[in-house]
Amino acid sequence: MSHGLIRDVVVNANIIEMEYAVRGAIPQRAAELKKQGRNIIFCNIGNPQALGQRPISYYRQILSLVEDPGQISREHQLRKVVGASIRDAALMLKEDVLQQAEYILHKMESGMGAYTESRGPAFIREAIARFIDERDQVSGGDGLRANPDHIFLTNGASDAVKSVLEMLIAAPQDGIMIPIPQYPLYSAAIKKLGGVQVNYYPDEESGWSLERAMLDESIRAAREQGVNVKAIVVINPGNPTGAILDEGSMREVIAFAHENNLAIMADEVYQENVYDGRFVSFAKMVGRAPVPLFSLHSVSKGFYGECGHRGGYLEVRNAPRVQGTDANFIDILVKQASVSLCSNTVGQILVYLMVTPPAPGSASAASFAREKQQILEELYKKAEIIKEAFTHMEGMHCFGRIGALYLFPRIDHLPAGTSDFEYCMQLLETTGLCTVNGRGFGQKPGTHHLRIAFLPPAEMLQEVLPQWIDFHNRHVRG
Numbered sequence: 001m002s003h004g005l006i007r008d009v010v011v012n013a014n015i016i017e018m019e020y021a022v023r024g025a026i027p028q029r030a031a032e033l034k035k036q037g038r039n040i041i042f043c044n045i046g047n048p049q050a051l052g053q054r055p056i057s058y059y060r061q062i063l064s065l066v067e068d069p070g071q072i073s074r075e076h077q078l079r080k081v082v083g084a085s086i087r088d089a090a091l092m093l094k095e096d097v098l099q100q101a102e103y104i105l106h107k108m109e110s111g112m113g114a115y116t117e118s119r120g121p122a123f124i125r126e127a128i129a130r131f132i133d134e135r136d137q138v139s140g141g142d143g144l145r146a147n148p149d150h151i152f153l154t155n156g157a158s159d160a161v162k163s164v165l166e167m168l169i170a171a172p173q174d175g176i177m178i179p180i181p182q183y184p185l186y187s188a189a190i191k192k193l194g195g196v197q198v199n200y201y202p203d204e205e206s207g208w209s210l211e212r213a214m215l216d217e218s219i220r221a222a223r224e225q226g227v228n229v230k231a232i233v234v235i236n237p238g239n240p241t242g243a244i245l246d247e248g249s250m251r252e253v254i255a256f257a258h259e260n261n262l263a264i265m266a267d268e269v270y271q272e273n274v275y276d277g278r279f280v281s282f283a284k285m286v287g288r289a290p291v292p293l294f295s296l297h298s299v300s301k302g303f304y305g306e307c308g309h310r311g312g313y314l315e316v317r318n319a320p321r322v323q324g325t326d327a328n329f330i331d332i333l334v335k336q337a338s339v340s341l342c343s344n345t346v347g348q349i350l351v352y353l354m355v356t357p358p359a360p361g362s363a364s365a366a367s368f369a370r371e372k373q374q375i376l377e378e379l380y381k382k383a384e385i386i387k388e389a390f391t392h393m394e395g396m397h398c399f400g401r402i403g404a405l406y407l408f409p410r411i412d413h414l415p416a417g418t419s420d421f422e423y424c425m426q427l428l429e430t431t432g433l434c435t436v437n438g439r440g441f442g443q444k445p446g447t448h449h450l451r452i453a454f455l456p457p458a459e460m461l462q463e464v465l466p467q468w469i470d471f472h473n474r475h476v477r478g
């Protein structure tokens, strides 16, 4: 059949209009340049293993055993043959790796190739609940423990974000408050679902802290336009800012949500990326406040960086009832999850491993701790190297503590009539460094920024940063 006979199709206009700068025009140009043989450093996306970060060995050893259980039988045979007399540790798997893989396979019952329960296997949800309680120092009788039945395993945090927004955006005037700048998954999903994006603006110069007056103003302006605001999204540590919210800001958000009857969506995928401090979760801060809370976590970031394996979870607290029905929000989420059958099992196992690190004193404990520490220390060191380079760039200011995987400096001087888009494009053409301009994440009108993921190897940064400084100072002088 000739192509001319195929009729045009009408496609959901919301999807056509959706934008996602992290894979937008600048990265697309970078891919073209790479094809032409240019050396490109991809700092446009938080994809650690694409920039050489090694996977944690403990995770991969277990994954390979559960995917190929024949290796476990072979290991047992080998142990019998070799016996206690010749202990060739290099030939044999560590005891805890073997035991953990056997335990997982026992619990998975039908193995890795079968659909699981839609929410995810109970033993994984129970392990997540224990992880949350331990992280938040919740003890037995205080009624604040995580409930495994209110936890959903997902294909990465992206899926969790989409399912919650799908439920909340029920009418065209339904609005979701998102920080500006934000991770564009939120603006794109709100657009796709036909809801209203309601911007609020953390204060850049005070390290991206949140002030009550600014939240009040944002909701007031939205309501004036007839928007029915349903939830507030908080990304902590932040993307693209990398900023870490102080506890005062978290309290403001909770009080604000409570008074305005909003749910909180706490995107905490960078909870291991706080470097010089301790992570405080929204679940802990919400405590007994009767505020619906959706918390997200993922295997993609932290020190694990297992983006491609698509694992994550959603934890729901204070689930509201669903108006006009006998159902609770959880019931509808279960129904929604069941339509997709289940999340992928490799991602599920990685989530399990993320929340159950090797026990202290076990055979893998020391090497696991070493690999984890090395990755986190290197990330922080790379962030510091880049931040230091900004001090040699005219009018470049980067606020807030170092968190997540990104720096988001403000570019105060630009040639007249140009924006951060031209800046990033020319930075790419000149140095091969692929970043994303601030507009892709949203920014206060009249300001310009860029986001850089601090993932490339330090040697690569040492080479490209002097070129960037040189480019910058020439560019801004016009």
Ligand SMILES: Cc1ncc(COP(=O)(O)O)c(C=O)c1O
Pocket: 046, 155, 156, 157, 158, 159, 183, 185, 235, 238, 239, 267, 269, 297, 298, 299, 300, 307, 311, 312
């Ligand atoms: C703030 C934030 N939330 C969610 C995601 C998506 O994570 P996942 O890979 O788990 O879908 C990302 C990815 O970069 C992110 O930065």
